[in-house]
Amino acid sequence: MEQLRKKKGFICDMDGVLYHGNQLLPGVDKFVNWLASEKKNYLFLTNSSQYTPKELQQKLARMGLDVDESHFYTSALATAFFLDNQAPGCSAYVVGEHGIMNALYDKGITYNDVNPDYVVVGESSAYNLEQITKAIRLVNNGAKLIGTNPDLTAPAESGIVPACRALIAPIELSTGKNAYFVGKPNPLMMRTGLRMLGVHSENAVMVGDRMDTDIIAGIESGLDTVLVLSGVSTRETCKQYPYRPRFILNGVGEIPE
Numbered sequence: 622m623e624q625l626r627k628k629k630g631f632i633c634d635m636d637g638v639l640y641h642g643n644q645l646l647p648g649v650d651k652f653v654n655w656l657a658s659e660k661k662n663y664l665f666l667t668n669s670s671q672y673t674p675k676e677l678q679q680k681l682a683r684m685g686l687d688v689d690e691s692h693f694y695t696s697a698l699a700t701a702f703f704l705d706n707q708a709p710g711c712s713a714y715v716v717g718e719h720g721i722m723n724a725l726y727d728k729g730i731t732y733n734d735v736n737p738d739y740v741v742v743g744e745s746s747a748y749n750l751e752q753i754t755k756a757i758r759l760v761n762n763g764a765k766l767i768g769t770n771p772d773l774t775a776p777a778e779s780g781i782v783p784a785c786r787a788l789i790a791p792i793e794l795s796t797g798k799n800a801y802f803v804g805k806p807n808p809l810m811m812r813t814g815l816r817m818l819g820v821h822s823e824n825a826v827m828v829g830d831r832m833d834t835d836i837i838a839g840i841e842s843g844l845d846t847v848l849v850l851s852g853v854s855t856r857e858t859c860k861q862y863p864y865r866p867r868f869i870l871n872g873v874g875e876i877p878e
């Protein structure tokens with residue numbers, strides 16, 4: 622644990638690590654204060670591409686946590702970094718919300734529904750048949766299909782909602798083309814996060830509540846890993862995987878202790 626506390630960079634998943642729904646988890650305020658007082662470089666990460674860093678900042682503020690906008694990192698930002706790196710000045714047809722729209726716009730990637738380089742799909746509550754039909758035709762005409770993250774579902778107040786992978790499936794099935802997914806567990810998301818933090822992987826930690834996304838992404842990117850039991854994984858389910866986290870904690874509140 623002492624080695625863990627000495628690390629410079631912390632990348633922390635949010636849902637199941639910092640909060641559940643609109644409920645802050647125990648010990649999170651202590652952990653966030655510790656990150657700040659120890660002058661750690663840290664990012665709070667979500668695979669959802671729906672919200673902007675500003676909106677995530679406001680969500681945490683409503684739960685009583687004061688965290689600067691610059692500490693939030695989403696699959697929307699990772700997707701925008703990736704496309705800008707692959708094809709600067711490219712254009713995209715986007716099925717998604719302001720999170721992905723703003724991230725692409727900030728990188729100078731223009732919206733194009735005629736002959737885009739990419740069709741980008743993220744979470745959207747306004748998803749409709751017209752958009753999907755357009756996306757299918759554009760992909761058939763040569764646009765590359767990109768998913769912001771490979772999550773099938775996401776938790777919502779009233780139950781689960783379909784997430785990116787489920788929303789993009791009709792486009793893949795109709796075109797016979799497979800999407801490329803940028804978010805966790807793609808190590809690309811971790812590497813971009815490390816670059817944002819300015820920390821080398823061996824001096825960084827990935828903290829998450831899921832073995833199949835957070836922990837595998839951390840391991841494959843060479844970060845130290847911490848599984849917290851405050852979300853999806855339990856001590857029992859984590860034994861089913863061929864890899865293991867370096868530390869298993871009940872919650873992030875145990876890190877500063």
Ligand SMILES: [Mg+2]
Binds near residue numbers: 634635636829852
């Ligand atoms: Mg999580």
